[in-house]
Amino acid sequence: MKLLITGGAGFIGSNFIHYWTHNHPNDEILNIDSLTYAGNITNLASIKTNKYKFTQVDICDTEEINKIFKDFKPDNVVHFAAETHVDRSLDKPDVFIQTNIFGTYNLLEASLKNNIKRFHHISTDEVFGSLDLDTADKFDEQTSYKPNSPYSASKASSDHLVRSYAESYGLPISITNCSNNFGPYQHPEKFLPRIITNLIDNKNIPLYGDGQNVRDWLYVEDHCRAIESVLLNKSTIGQTYCVGGNYEDISNLDIAKMVLDIFNLDDNKIEFVKDRPGHDIKYAVNWTKINQDLGWKPKYDTYQWLEKTTQWYIENESWWRPLKTEAEQFYAKNNQ
Numbered sequence: 550m551k552l553l554i555t556g557g558a559g560f561i562g563s564n565f566i567h568y569w570t571h572n573h574p575n576d577e578i579l580n581i582d583s584l585t586y587a588g589n590i591t592n593l594a595s596i597k598t599n600k601y602k603f604t605q606v607d608i609c610d611t612e613e614i615n616k617i618f619k620d621f622k623p624d625n626v627v628h629f630a631a632e633t634h635v636d637r638s639l640d641k642p643d644v645f646i647q648t649n650i651f652g653t654y655n656l657l658e659a660s661l662k663n664n665i666k667r668f669h670h671i672s673t674d675e676v677f678g679s680l681d682l683d684t685a686d687k688f689d690e691q692t693s694y695k696p697n698s699p700y701s702a703s704k705a706s707s708d709h710l711v712r713s714y715a716e717s718y719g720l721p722i723s724i725t726n727c728s729n730n731f732g733p734y735q736h737p738e739k740f741l742p743r744i745i746t747n748l749i750d751n752k753n754i755p756l757y758g759d760g761q762n763v764r765d766w767l768y769v770e771d772h773c774r775a776i777e778s779v780l781l782n783k784s785t786i787g788q789t790y791c792v793g794g795n796y797e798d799i800s801n802l803d804i805a806k807m808v809l810d811i812f813n814l815d816d817n818k819i820e821f822v823k824d825r826p827g828h829d830i831k832y833a834v835n836w837t838k839i840n841q842d843l844g845w846k847p848k849y850d851t852y853q854w855l856e857k858t859t860q861w862y863i864e865n866e867s868w869w870r871p872l873k874t875e876a877e878q879f880y881a882k883n884n885q
């Protein structure tokens with residue numbers, strides 16, 4: 550297989566490249582990434598195989614993207630590249646519209662011209678909006694789209710574009726809508742790395758609102774296995790799969806208490822701060838379809854892998870320390 554990976558220097562993309570080079574050592578990978586503040590090429594420094602290459606390029610640059618497709622001749626595209634941080638999308642939505650919508654369009658056009666065998670689009674459960682806190686309902690492949698932030702609206706638009714290229718032009722596509730990932734190499738502006746690195750620095754855990762918001766946490770390697778199961782199964786072309794990790798609801802307050810427990814600290818480290826505007830109250834994902842069709846299910850237990858993730862941040866301070874100052878400046882500006 551010749552895989553063109555977009556956004557492979559980010560959190561999930563770099564975990565995916567580690568996973569793929571380890572499990573499919575004969576496949577060729579070209580990682581294209583513009584290295585925004587969220588991209589970090591050192592995430593991939595330990596990959597030594599000459600089957601893996603990196604090129605710095607913006608997915609919105611049509612000419613460069615056409616050249617990449619012509620020169621590398623990928624058979625599969627796995628599209629991770631995006632602006633991904635909800636809080637930043639509330640602050641400055643324009644770059645989200647550009648990268649997540651126009652960038653995806655650019656890649657779809659190039660994929661069509663170059664007879665790609667599969668365009669796999671990485672999307673999010675946030676496109677479905679929010680569930681009520683007390684409902685047992687979960688998002689699934691039939692749930693209608695109702696995005697609430699510029700980030701989720703731009704991701705919803707990209708999903709629609711991807712589907713339209715299958716319907717209108719016959720492009721072989723697949724989409725996964727995944728819940729909140731956690732694990733190594735996640736930027737310290739996101740919730741879990743932020744609270745772990747705050748505790749390492751002996752600071753408080755800032756919880757938005759009353760901390761009752763529920764997210765569906767998935768260890769990043771489980772997400773990588775889900776993408777692998779979709780890519781390697783030829784019958785899945787044109788399909789969408791919802792991917793999630795939890796069996797029971799876990800609130801942000803619950804997660805904060807689990808991390809405090811790992812650090813042997815008590816709850817007085819929790820500080821309730823100003824809420825995020827339009828903050829979705831609950832995400833929960835029904836992953837029955839990917840389980841029944843492809844046999845995938847989450848393998849990693851949340852508490853145990855939170856411990857391992859915490860340990861990773863403790864051992865890799867040199868990775869996150871340079872990113873932390875700027876992340877905290879962003880939050881300070883917004884009183885969060």
Ligand code: NAD
Binds near residue numbers: 585607630633
């Ligand atoms: P991330 O922000 O860590 O990484 C995004 C990567 O894309 C970075 O390396 C960045 O440099 C690159 N990028 C951004 N704009 C680009 C451009 N114009 N051209 C080329 N590269 C560009 O994001 P992540 O958390 O790894 O998310 C990856 C994908 O998974 C995204 O599409 C996101 O919407 C989706 N997703 C994320 C989660 C999650 O919990 N993190 C959950 C579900 C879906």
Ligand code: DAU
Binds near residue numbers: 673738832
């Ligand atoms: O659901 C999948 C999505 O998960 C992805 O599509 C996004 O790219 C990813 O960023 C993530 O979005 P969230 O908004 O859910 O993630 P975030 O890490 O920003 O916040 C998780 C929850 O924690 C959310 O309810 C807001 C809350 N939070 C966040 C921060 C940074 C806090 O309470 N305090 C904080 O300091």
